[in-house]
Every structure is written in C-alpha cells, then in structure tokens.
Amino acid sequence: MTLDRRHFLACGLAAFASCAPLRAQERKRIAAVDWAAAESLQALGLPPMAVSDTRYFNLRMPRALPAQTQDIGPFWEINLELLDRLRPEVIFVGAPSLFMTPRLAEIAPVETVAEVTGEHSYERAAAILRQCAHAAAVADSAADAVLADIERRMAQLAARVNRDRPVCVLLPDQGGRRAMIYGRNSVPDAVLTRLGLTNAWQGPTNASGFFQTGLDALMALEDAVFVQIEIPTLSLQTEKALSESALWHRLPPVRKKRVVRIGQFYPFGGCLTTLHLAETLTAALAKPGSTP
Amino acid sequence: MTTVLAAAPRPLAGTVWTILLGLAATILSLQGLAGRPDPAVLFYSLLPRIVAALVAGFALGLSGAVFQRAFSNPLAEPGLLGISGGVMLALAASLIFAPALWTHGYQLVALGGAGLALAVVLAVAWGPRLSSPVLVLAGVMANLYCAAAYAVLVLFNHDFLVNLLAWQAGSLQQSGWAPSLRLIAEVTAATAILLLLERPLRLLSLGDGGAASLGLSVRRIKLMLLVAASVLAAVVTAEFGQIGFIGLAAPALARSLWRQAQPGLLRAAITGALLLLFTDQLMRLLSLVAGDLPVGAAAGLLTGPLLIVLARRNRSQSEAAPTPSPSLSPGRQARGPVLIAALALALIAVFLFGLFYGRGPEGFGFATAADLDIALKWRLPPLLGASGAGFCLALAGLILQRLLRNPLASPDVLGVSHGAGFAMALAFLVLPDSGLGAKLVITTFGAGAALLLVAGFGRRLQFEPTRMLLIGTGLGSTANALLVLALASGGQRGAALLGWFSGITGGIDLASALAACTVGGLCLTATLFYARPIDLIALGNPAASSLGVPIGRTRLAGLGLAALATAAGTVVVGPMSFIGLMVPHFTLLLGFRKTASAAIAGGLIGALMMAASEWLGRGPARAWAPSPRLLAAPLGGPWFLWQLRRGGREF
Numbered sequence: 001m002t003l004d005r006r007h008f009l010a011c012g013l014a015a016f017a018s019c020a021p022l023r024a025q026e027r028k029r030i031a032a033v034d035w036a037a038a039e040s041l042q043a044l045g046l047p048p049m050a051v052s053d054t055r056y057f058n059l060r061m062p063r064a065l066p067a068q069t070q071d072i073g074p075f076w077e078i079n080l081e082l083l084d085r086l087r088p089e090v091i092f093v094g095a096p097s098l099f100m101t102p103r104l105a106e107i108a109p110v111e112t113v114a115e116v117t118g119e120h121s122y123e124r125a126a127a128i129l130r131q132c133a134h135a136a137a138v139a140d141s142a143a144d145a146v147l148a149d150i151e152r153r154m155a156q157l158a159a160r161v162n163r164d165r166p167v168c169v170l171l172p173d174q175g176g177r178r179a180m181i182y183g184r185n186s187v188p189d190a191v192l193t194r195l196g197l198t199n200a201w202q203g204p205t206n207a208s209g210f211f212q213t214g215l216d217a218l219m220a221l222e223d224a225v226f227v228q229i230e231i232p233t234l235s236l237q238t239e240k241a242l243s244e245s246a247l248w249h250r251l252p253p254v255r256k257k258r259v260v261r262i263g264q265f266y267p268f269g270g271c272l273t274t275l276h277l278a279e280t281l282t283a284a285l286a287k288p289g290s291t292p
Numbered sequence: 293m294t295t296v297l298a299a300a301p302r303p304l305a306g307t308v309w310t311i312l313l314g315l316a317a318t319i320l321s322l323q324g325l326a327g328r329p330d331p332a333v334l335f336y337s338l339l340p341r342i343v344a345a346l347v348a349g350f351a352l353g354l355s356g357a358v359f360q361r362a363f364s365n366p367l368a369e370p371g372l373l374g375i376s377g378g379v380m381l382a383l384a385a386s387l388i389f390a391p392a393l394w395t396h397g398y399q400l401v402a403l404g405g406a407g408l409a410l411a412v413v414l415a416v417a418w419g420p421r422l423s424s425p426v427l428v429l430a431g432v433m434a435n436l437y438c439a440a441a442y443a444v445l446v447l448f449n450h451d452f453l454v455n456l457l458a459w460q461a462g463s464l465q466q467s468g469w470a471p472s473l474r475l476i477a478e479v480t481a482a483t484a485i486l487l488l489l490e491r492p493l494r495l496l497s498l499g500d501g502g503a504a505s506l507g508l509s510v511r512r513i514k515l516m517l518l519v520a521a522s523v524l525a526a527v528v529t530a531e532f533g534q535i536g537f538i539g540l541a542a543p544a545l546a547r548s549l550w551r552q553a554q555p556g557l558l559r560a561a562i563t564g565a566l567l568l569l570f571t572d573q574l575m576r577l578l579s580l581v582a583g584d585l586p587v588g589a590a591a592g593l594l595t596g597p598l599l600i601v602l603a604r605r606n607r608s609q610s611e612a613a614p615t616p617s618p619s620l621s622p623g624r625q626a627r628g629p630v631l632i633a634a635l636a637l638a639l640i641a642v643f644l645f646g647l648f649y650g651r652g653p654e655g656f657g658f659a660t661a662a663d664l665d666i667a668l669k670w671r672l673p674p675l676l677g678a679s680g681a682g683f684c685l686a687l688a689g690l691i692l693q694r695l696l697r698n699p700l701a702s703p704d705v706l707g708v709s710h711g712a713g714f715a716m717a718l719a720f721l722v723l724p725d726s727g728l729g730a731k732l733v734i735t736t737f738g739a740g741a742a743l744l745l746v747a748g749f750g751r752r753l754q755f756e757p758t759r760m761l762l763i764g765t766g767l768g769s770t771a772n773a774l775l776v777l778a779l780a781s782g783g784q785r786g787a788a789l790l791g792w793f794s795g796i797t798g799g800i801d802l803a804s805a806l807a808a809c810t811v812g813g814l815c816l817t818a819t820l821f822y823a824r825p826i827d828l829i830a831l832g833n834p835a836a837s838s839l840g841v842p843i844g845r846t847r848l849a850g851l852g853l854a855a856l857a858t859a860a861g862t863v864v865v866g867p868m869s870f871i872g873l874m875v876p877h878f879t880l881l882l883g884f885r886k887t888a889s890a891a892i893a894g895g896l897i898g899a900l901m902m903a904a905s906e907w908l909g910r911g912p913a914r915a916w917a918p919s920p921r922l923l924a925a926p927l928g929g930p931w932f933l934w935q936l937r938r939g940g941r942e943f
Contacts, residue, residue: 079910081670081671102801103800174387176468177465211583215467237394240395244470246470247333247337248467
C-alpha cells in the first residue's frame, strides 16, 4: 500500500514538473554539491547534470537521479578538474563546501544554500526550493505550485496519521549502548510538528538537532512510540547488539512492543525528504504494532 | 637489583595521593547513583559503567607501564605495536566485507586484527635481540598503515562515517554486564602473566645487554611481556574502542605520585583505573547537557594538562634519557650526492608525469595542447602543494627527532598540527561563511599559538627533550579532545571537517601551494645553517656543550623552524604524522648521517612520496580522489617495513 502511494506521489510530482514551460535547450547546466538543493531541483523537474556522490544519493534519497547524471566526487572533496570539464553554469553548494574548496567559485557562479536544520526547519526546506527555482531561472509560480502540491499531501497525511502517542525518532548505534535522537531543530522534528505529532524528546540537542546519548536517557520516555531508523548495511549488527542489550529490553516502549521501523533518510534533505519522511512515518505509525 | 630496591622511598605519600584520587572518583560516581532512582538504569547502565571504567583503566595503565618500561620511553603506549590500528581495521573490514563474521564474534575479529598486526611487527623486528627501536618503528608504521586503510574504507562506505568518530573516540556507555564481565576475565588472565614477569621486566630496564649478562633470555621475556601487554590493549579496544591517553598518562602519574622512576606495575594499573573512572564520571555529568561525550577522546581534556604539569614538576627524572636515537648506529655507506641527485630527478619525473598524464575527456592520456589549460589549472597547485607539504613535514620531523633525541618525535608531537586543526575546527563551526583564503590564516594562527604555548612551557626547562615531548603530547591531546567536542555538535559540517582531516589538496590554490614550497625552501636553508650544532646535540648534551654549542638557543631555533615547517605542511594536507615520523628513518636507512645531507634527502623523499600519492589519488578513481595523505602510508609503508627488516640489525 505505502509503496503504491509513494509511487503515485512521485509520478504525480514528476508529471506536474514536466508540464513546466521549459525546453531542454533553455535549461541551465546545473551542478549540485548540496543534496537539499539537488532534490529541490529534482522536484522542480530540473535534475542537475552533475551531483556529488551519486551512488549514495540514489541509496539514500527519495527519488533516484537520471542515469546520465555525472558523479563529481564526495561533497567534501569535489573533483574540480572533472567539474570544470563539464562546464556548469551554476553550482549549488552548502556553506561548508565553499569553505573547504573555495576554488569552486573559479568554475562557475556559486549559489550558496542555507542549512535546512535549525529553527523553522520546515520553512527552511521551502525557502531552499524557492531559492533553487530563482537561481535556475524558473518562474516563481513553478516553485509555488510544487510547494502547494507538497502542502496538500502533507495535509492529507496529517489528517490520517495516528496521533495517540508522542514519537521518538532514534538511531541506535551498533554497540547497542547508545542512540542518536532527533530533537528540536532537526528535519524529523519539523515533520512531526507538521503532522501534528509530539516529539517525545524535548531535551537538549546539538546545532543540527541531534542528541547522542546512552540508552538510559530513554528510560523516562514511558508513553512514547520508538521510531527506529534502519540503515540496511548496518541492520544486522544493530539487531544483534540490541538483542543482547539488557537495558534496551527494559525501556518501556520496547517492553510494551511499541517500536516501529522506518528506512534511512537524509537528515539534511529538502522538500522531497520531508514529504517522504512524513509518508513513511504515517505508514509506520499506522501499523498494528504501534498501539498497545 | 639493589639500586632498584633502594629507589622505593616514601610509599606513604603515594598511598595518600592514590586514596585522594580514588575519593574524587568515588564522589563523582556516588553523585550518579544518588541522582537516578530507576533500578534498571542503575543496574544495567550506571554500575556496569563504573566497573567498565575501572577494569579498562586498570588494563590500560598496566599495559602502558609495561610498554614504557620495556622500551624506556615515556611516549610508549599500549597500542604501540600496531594493536589499536589492527583492531580498528579488522572490525571495519569485517563489517563491510563479512558482516556474518562480525555478528558471530566481533571480539575474535578484533583479536585477530590485533594478532595480525602484532605478527607483522614482530616479523619485521625479529632478530637475535628483538631490538626495541625497530619494534617501535615497525609498530608505529603498522598503526599508521591500518589507520589510513581504515579511513579509506570509511570514506568509501559513508554509513560508517559516523562510526569513524565513535570508534576513535571510545565510549564507556553501558547497557548491560556482558562486556564488563568478559573484560574482567580477560584482564585477570593477562594481569597474572604480567605480574609474574615483573622481576624480569625490572632487569630488562637495565638495558638489553645488561639483562642478557644476568642470564636472561631477553628475546623470550620481551616477547612474552609485549604480547601480554598487547592483548590487554586489544581486549579493551575490542570492547570499548580506542581509549587513548590513559595508557600514556597513568604510568606518568604513578611515577609522580609515588616519586619513583619505576613504580610497580600494580601501582600504575590502579592509578589508571582511578584516573579513567574519574574522567569517565566527569564526562557522564557533562553528557546530561551536551550528549554522550566519548571518554576516550575527552580523556585528553584532563590528561593533557596533567602531562604538562608532570613534565614541569618532575626534575628528578628529567635527565633519564630516552632510547638513543638510531642515528648513532653505524650503517651502510652513504652514497650521498649521487642518491640526492637521483631523488631530485625522480621527484621531477613524478611531478611532470603527474602534471601531464591523467584522466582527460577521453580517458587516460597525456594532456593535449587544447587540454593544457585545464590540466595546469587543476593539477599544478595540488601537486605543488603536496610536494611542498611533504618537504616541510619531512624536514620538521628530521629536526625534531635529532633535537629531542627521540625516534618517536614527529611534527604532531609538538602539538603544532593539533593547534592548527583545532583553530580550523573552531573557525569552521563559529564562522562558517568566512570562505576564501581564511583557512590559511586561521591554521597558521592556530599553529603559531600552539608553538608559543609549547615554547612558553618549555623555556624554563631549557627545552629539555623528554619534557618537551610530554608537554607537546599533552597540548596535542587537549586540542584533540576539544576538537572531538567541537565535532560532536557538528553534523554536516563535522563531515566536511573530517574531510579536511583526511587531507584535502584538491581545493588548494597556486598561491598557498607556492607558499608551502617557499617555506620549505627557507626552512631547509636555515637547517643547513644550523646543521653542525644539531649534529652535535644529537650526540648528547655534554658532548655538545663541551664543543661550545649553546644548547638552549639551538633548541629554540630548531623547534621554531620545525613548527614553522609543520604549520606550512599542515595547512596544505591536514594533520598527518606518517611523513614527519617515517621519512627521517628512511633517510637513515639510506645511509644519510649528517643533518645537512639528511635534511636535503629527507625533504626530497617527503616531496616525492606526497607527489606520487597525489597523482595516484587522482589517477585511477573516476571522480573520487582519495587524498594523498591517505595514500602516503599504504604507498610508502610496505617499502619502509621491508627496509627496516633489512636494515634492522644495524640499529
């Protein structure tokens, strides 16, 4: 069911975007180092011709890149010679890349995209989409239309989601001793808020909205549902470590079998990531395991 | 024997201090127990964490004491013989390539990795006496090699990027009793063996020759000691990750508490247990607001200043010279000028090849006329920068090893590269949009600040070698701890910072590259000017001062030169120790004895290795270019080990 819905949504957005009044020869040659920008451009129907770390992008982001997309290396070490040969007209980067490799600016004009994590994370994702539309010389109305479509989807999901309990989105480490929790200022927290859910973790977080802690800190979240993030390559180890972790089995949500799982997502992603996360969260919370 | 026994006065002061340390640790632990009523948290998290800290600290303190005494070197630490690197690499490799193996017993995988690394190190150093300098060098090389291979694995498997920090940092966070109980059993067995060997260990510290004359099979005893101590380090690393500094600091603290040059092994072990408990409980308190702070990395916050204080306080043990530099040993005949000319030619050849041969639009080939612009624009600065950085770092290492008379001295030992790294991290997190050019200024500033601190601490001590090393290591570990804390709040920026720490050269512009080369040239000129006094100081202080060498001034000048060269190199390739640590030994193995010729040859070798790594990094991978820093160790490592094996008997 979920897969169908997501598929439908992706097709719908793509179909919508392809209606945008843009012919191939008018398109700018765009390279994207920053993934939030890359997926915003995807949502606008303008997939960049070059993206950093395409293999991992395709593993981790909601929508795969076209096959001909050029890999220009990891975002912290862009292959500048290769990128220069591709003759991009604009390069989308996050602030860190420009700090690490200032010479990017010698290749083409650089569009610096703000970070999506921080206060008003949800609005930030929309702002990134608008910025991308502007820099890619797309009419603002196109961005508005994409955002309106996403909002409509979000509203549908919010009307349907199971809101019985506060939700804690967490990623256990491979030792079964610690967990990374997504709290205030993170993308998952923004999505929870948009869906009308309560984030069970109201404690401190770092600048990106994470909190790395021992499992003991989770003991206080008695009413919560745990949404456990599963990273496919690591799930074998994590499962084994958790099964041997005495404290994990004594956490109230685990004891009462209120643990649901979602796949991995990119915690610094843009609009498509938020929508995808909202969908997976809604689907996961609807499972029978999530209510006692 | 009698001298050893006579040197055990004032046990009372030691007992009192140890009890005080224990009391502090207990109070912190009790705070945790009193504040948390939930029985499950108490029984499955807080209590096992206390036990884990005690056992791990005990093991690391014991292991560190054995290593420091067996090698008579205050910089020796438990992971020295390739253990930490071997464990880390084996675990990462099994996770990526054979997860089933990992799932069914990661402890065995870890021990296997440690065993493999140890076997390689012992094989390289195997000889009639199992020579200490060769063992140490082979161990350090094995660690660097494994660390580089590990970093490459992680860079190509992002899911593990988070684990890179987590593993290197080492957390004592617990969620059950299994790891602590396992560790208790393992540590008990290894400790029993080591305590039985304590008497022979004392004899070993008389020197290999002296011990042999007392009828000891030096090789067998050394082998047993080192294997048992390495197993201790390996089991701790397998359970909790890398917990550095305790193995280094606990024996140093025990020496100071008990006012003994060589306190008993048990004393060092207990000091280690209490020190780690105290540190970890402090981190637990901090974690309530800042998130889980891995004690392994954060331990540097405490042990760093501790090492500095100890270095400044203990005058009594200061003249206990560390292992003599291998530069004193006779070797093969130097074919100086010919070899230098050959190295220079090789450097030019690699440089030109790297510049013109590479991946163009139609695959590999020499750059065509049309392509020349792009090739020069993007290949020249990194090549030039990498060569210049290699030159600078090799030169810095050479000067430091000779002036401080310690074969383990490397540019990062002075804390200079850590200073640069810390300044970089801070700037990156606080003012992320400062952008162009700021990087160079900031790292230079950080390196300069670290140098001033070291010089300030060292001035009153006449820049005496052993203590300068402790001060540098202390500063370095403090900066490193602060860096980990900074990264803990990093997220995406943290990952970018990691990139810098893996040594990016691609983004360097021509001006910075030329600056690195210029600094290298200037430092070489200055080194040639100081070559004779440096040669004499390497022979020992009495010899040098009797020949009229102003020791303090020469050391200050030399350290300044080394720091400048380190800063220039670090700015370009990030903090790396392989070149600075190993190239001076390469030059010795090639037969260069005099500082003047060794400086030229060493600089050329460093530049050659970095240029070759830079080209190789950009060659085979289509878009992904592993940084030259990561490739330098895998590239030069095996050759170095082979040379060490061949030339080892000469040490």
